[in-house]
Amino acid sequence: MVSNPAQIVAIDTMILGDCRTKLASIPDGCVDLIVTSPPYADQRNHTYGGIQPDRYVDWFLPIAEQLKRVLKPVGSFILNIKERVFKGERHPYVLELILAMRRQGWLWTEEYIWHKKNCHPGKWPNRFRDAWERCLHFTLRKQFAMYQDAVMVPMGDWHHARLRKLSETDKRRDNSHVQSGFGKKISNWIGREKAYPSNVLHLATECNNQNHSAVFPLELPSWFIVLFTKPGDVVLDPFAGSGTTLVAAKNSGRHYIGIEVRPEYVRVFRERLSTAPRKPFHKRGVDG
Numbered sequence: 001m002v003s004n005p006a007q008i009v010a011i012d013t014m015i016l017g018d019c020r021t022k023l024a025s026i027p028d029g030c031v032d033l034i035v036t037s038p039p040y041a042d043q044r045n046h047t048y049g050g051i052q053p054d055r056y057v058d059w060f061l062p063i064a065e066q067l068k069r070v071l072k073p074v075g076s077f078i079l080n081i082k083e084r085v086f087k088g089e090r091h092p093y094v095l096e097l098i099l100a101m102r103r104q105g106w107l108w109t110e111e112y113i114w115h116k117k118n119c120h121p122g123k124w125p126n127r128f129r130d131a132w133e134r135c136l137h138f139t140l141r142k143q144f145a146m147y148q149d150a151v152m153v154p155m156g157d158w159h160h161a162r163l164r165k166l167s168e169t170d171k172r173r174d175n176s177h178v179q180s181g182f183g184k185k186i187s188n189w190i191g192r193e194k195a196y197p198s199n200v201l202h203l204a205t206e207c208n209n210q211n212h213s214a215v216f217p218l219e220l221p222s223w224f225i226v227l228f229t230k231p232g233d234v235v236l237d238p239f240a241g242s243g244t245t246l247v248a249a250k251n252s253g254r255h256y257i258g259i260e261v262r263p264e265y266v267r268v269f270r271e272r273l274s275t276a277p278r279k280p281f282h283k284r285g286v287d288g
Helices: 019-025 053-070 093-104 158-162 219-228 244-251 263-275
Strands: 013-016 031-036 071-081 107-116 132-139 200-203 234-237 255-260
Touching: 013 263, 019 053, 019 255, 031 053, 031 219, 053 071, 053 093, 071 107, 071 219, 093 107, 093 132, 200 219, 219 234, 219 244, 234 244, 244 255, 244 263, 255 263
Parallel strands: 013 255, 031 071, 031 234, 107 200, 234 255
Antiparallel strands: 071 132, 107 132
16 A cells, blocks of 8 residues: 555646546555546537446446555545436436445445535426436445544524523433434534534535536535545546646645546646635535
């Protein structure tokens, strides 16, 4: 296992090329966090050519195997992906990919939802516009690096009135017959000014598209970077696009590795990194 980031090939840079071959240049077990948004099935055809939904799992699994190799045992993999409508129904390729990755040895540890709070309205004959996307969390072990206190959010004014008068139920944590706690024990929150967020991230989509067809907001990778890494750790994005994950890593004091197949986006990233002002992670807004 490589513990010194300086030993990693091409640290703090964007590698031009296809991640299916370029990942081989990264040593085993040297990455702390992977955050990426690969092309969705049959989407971004103009940008990346598109992958048929029925072929998506076979296309992605060799990449996932390489990601599994370079990730540290206590690392995390965040996969931003969504289903698409195919022949009038939701294609199950995302669910099929989850099951296939579990067979490959990944643990499907959690699922975060990115709610696009500025999503514009729209409808089709049998559905409405999606206002959310999946951020699937995979790990290699049940115990992994996670810094939950780093993403706590202000509790809000509501808690002053709610905690003023507590019932007896509010003061205890009841257990069911299967020993799962269901009482909230509200008294635990007396005197606290911050609370843990939920797994729903309320973030607006990126208005400035950075000359790329699908850019997620800087705060999305920033939130996961702060949650799953510490300063000096290494963040990888094998489908780096215009480099949002890499900018987020740099702003958070982490090292980064990006891989991007399109040379024009590598140029956009380098320009962006040299001219864009530093935007540190801001926790307000990720949970409401």
